[in-house]
Amino acid sequence: MYQIKEAIFEKSASNYLQCPKNELPEIAFIGRSNVGKSSLINMLTGVKNLAKTSQTPGKTQLINHFLVDKKWYLVDLPGYGFAKVPLSEKGKWEKMTWDYLLNRPNLRYVFVLIDLRIPPQKIDLEFLYKLGENGLPIKLIFTKADKVKTMEAQKNTTAFREAMAVDWKIIPEFFITSAERKNGKTELLGLIEEIIFDNF
Ligand SMILES: Nc1nc2c(ncn2[C@@H]2O[C@H](COP(=O)(O)OP(=O)(O)O)[C@@H](O)[C@H]2O)c(=O)[nH]1
Numbered sequence: 438m439y440q441i442k443e444a445i446f447e448k449s450a451s452n453y454l455q456c457p458k459n460e461l462p463e464i465a466f467i468g469r470s471n472v473g474k475s476s477l478i479n480m481l482t483g484v485k486n487l488a489k490t491s492q493t494p495g496k497t498q499l500i501n502h503f504l505v506d507k508k509w510y511l512v513d514l515p516g517y518g519f520a521k522v523p524l525s526e527k528g529k530w531e532k533m534t535w536d537y538l539l540n541r542p543n544l545r546y547v548f549v550l551i552d553l554r555i556p557p558q559k560i561d562l563e564f565l566y567k568l569g570e571n572g573l574p575i576k577l578i579f580t581k582a583d584k585v586k587t588m589e590a591q592k593n594t595t596a597f598r599e600a601m602a603v604d605w606k607i608i609p610e611f612f613i614t615s616a617e618r619k620n621g622k623t624e625l626l627g628l629i630e631e632i633i634f635d636n637f
């Protein structure tokens with residue numbers, strides 16, 4: 438089983454051109470602010486506080502690269518959908534994020550995090566649609582599974598996939614996780630191993 442031995446913060450970039458220059462494969466993590474992205478990154482790497490978990494949505498507006506086992510980059514992208522942020526900030530987020538997503542040759546996968554507790558959100562569906570339109574490989578990662586009963590979790594993932602099916606022929610593979618209980622850790626690390634080490 439793949440386990441992460443080392444994860445080191447390398448740099449923050451406000452522009453894709455400032456991202457690390459070497460060509461290691463990378464996986465980007467993104468989702469609405471407060472979806473549990475930092476918590477998931479900390480769970481996967483086993484490094485507490487690697488990605489700062491915060492109660493203040495939309496604070497980190499930078500592309501953060503973490504070098505993992507000296508072999509690949511885990512990329513923490515700023516969250517979207519924060520309510521209390523001025524339009525100019527949203528414009529900056531859009532440009533920075535899409536410039537990165539569309540111009541980063543070593544980007545292998547985008548992991549899109551979805552809050553399992555709530556019904557399908559337009560903002561997530563639209564973001565996913567744009568990723569799909571641009572041919573970016575996607576996995577869906579549902580978060581905070583511990584907060585809902587199994588039945589409700591099933592209902593919400595089904596609803597989300599049905600909402601996606603309106604525009605998509607093939608629904609991306611999905612994973613159900615809880616950073617709180619470390620659910621989904623083995624599955625996600627297995628997936629990462631395939632992506633990074635098996636030229637998947
Ligand atoms: N119960 C529960 N809470 C979580 C989980 N993941 C994150 N949270 C909480 O959700 C809030 C936002 O988490 P954070 O990781 O900072 O989200 P981010 O903004 O997407 O990076 C924090 O209060 C976390 O403690 C989870 O799996 N279960």
Ligand SMILES: [Mg+2]
Pocket residue numbers: 474475476488489490491497
């Ligand atoms: Mg965060």
